[in-house]
Structure formats: C-alpha cells, structure tokens
Amino acid sequence: xxxxxxxxxxxxxxxxxxxxxxxxxxxxxxxxxxxxxxxxxxxxxxxxxxxxxxxxxxxxxxxxxxxxxxxxxxxxxxxxxxxxxxxxxxxxxxxxxxxxxxxxxxxxxxxxxxxxxxxxxxxxxx
Numbered sequence: 001x002x003x004x005x006x007x008x009x010x011x012x013x014x015x016x017x018x019x020x021x022x023x024x025x026x027x028x029x030x031x032x033x034x035x036x037x038x039x040x041x042x043x044x045x046x047x048x049x050x051x052x053x054x055x056x057x058x059x060x061x062x063x064x065x066x067x068x069x070x071x072x073x074x075x076x077x078x079x080x081x082x083x084x085x086x087x088x089x090x091x092x093x094x095x096x097x098x099x100x101x102x103x104x105x106x107x108x109x110x111x112x113x114x115x116x117x118x119x120x121x122x123x124x125x126x
Contacts, residue, residue: 027102031066034099035110041096046114047087049082054116058082059123060090061111070099079111 021050023120049056075094080087113123 012090023103024106027066027104027106028108029103030100031106032110034097035108036098038093038097041086041093042090042112044080045086046095048089048110049086052085053083056082056086057112057115057123059111061088061109062085062094063109064094064105066099066102066108068102068105070101072097072099074125078109 040105046056059079060077060082061079062075062077064072064076066072072094075091077090115123
C-alpha cells in the first residue's frame with residue numbers, strides 16, 4: 001500500500017513539473033512576443049547612438065521580471081557593449097512594454113546584437 005502511494009506521488013509530481021514547464025514556456029513565448037512588437041524602438045535606440053558614434057556595434061543583454069498582471073520590474077543589463085545612452089534608451093523601451101498577463105511570475109532574458117558592418121564579427125558568438 002505504501003509503495004503504490006509513493007508511486008502515485010512521484011507520478012503526480014512529474015505531471016506537475018511538466019505542467020509548470022509548459023506554463024513557463026507559454027509565459028516566455030508571450031513575453032517574447034511583446035518584446036518583438038517593440039523591435040523598432042529598440043532599433044531606434046541603436047540608430048540614434050550611431051549618429052553620435054558611427055560604427056558602434058556590439059551586444060546588449062537584459063533581463064526583467066514580469067508579474068502575473070504583466071507589469072515589468074527589476075530590469076537588469078547583464079551585458080552592454082553599446083554604452084550608457086543605448087542602455088538608458090532600452091530601459092525606457094522596456095518600461096513601456098505592454099505584456100499580457102502571465103500564469104506565474106516570470107524572469108525574462110533577452111539580448112540583441114547590432115552590427116553596422118555586414119561583414120563584421122561583433123555579433124558572432126566566440
């Protein structure tokens with residue numbers, strides 16, 4: 001009797017884990033959709049920086065929390081090769097994101113790489 005209860009508990013936990021993973025994937029997809037809808041403002045941030053610093057290139061990576069109501073908080077930049085102005089502009093774009101509600105609080109990570117020279121290697125992973 002104890003063995004069958006233990007097996008049922010393990011089966012339940014495995015199902016719950018898979019359900020949690022499915023929810024996490026769904027949340028990540030929903031958030032990514034909202035970020036990609038704002039791809040133009042992110043690109044404008046880079047283009048404006050290029051006016052002041054022609055040839056600027058590199059990666060910028062960030063993460064933020066999304067609450068169940070879709071609100072964004074705790075924005076962090078984990079990599080920034082593009083400078084303070086681009087980072088500050090990205091922060092404003094991130095703050096303006098409209099994210100649909102998610103099923104659980106979610107940490108989202110994203111990175112963009114900008115290359116002014118199509119033959120360059122700033123965006124290649126080493």
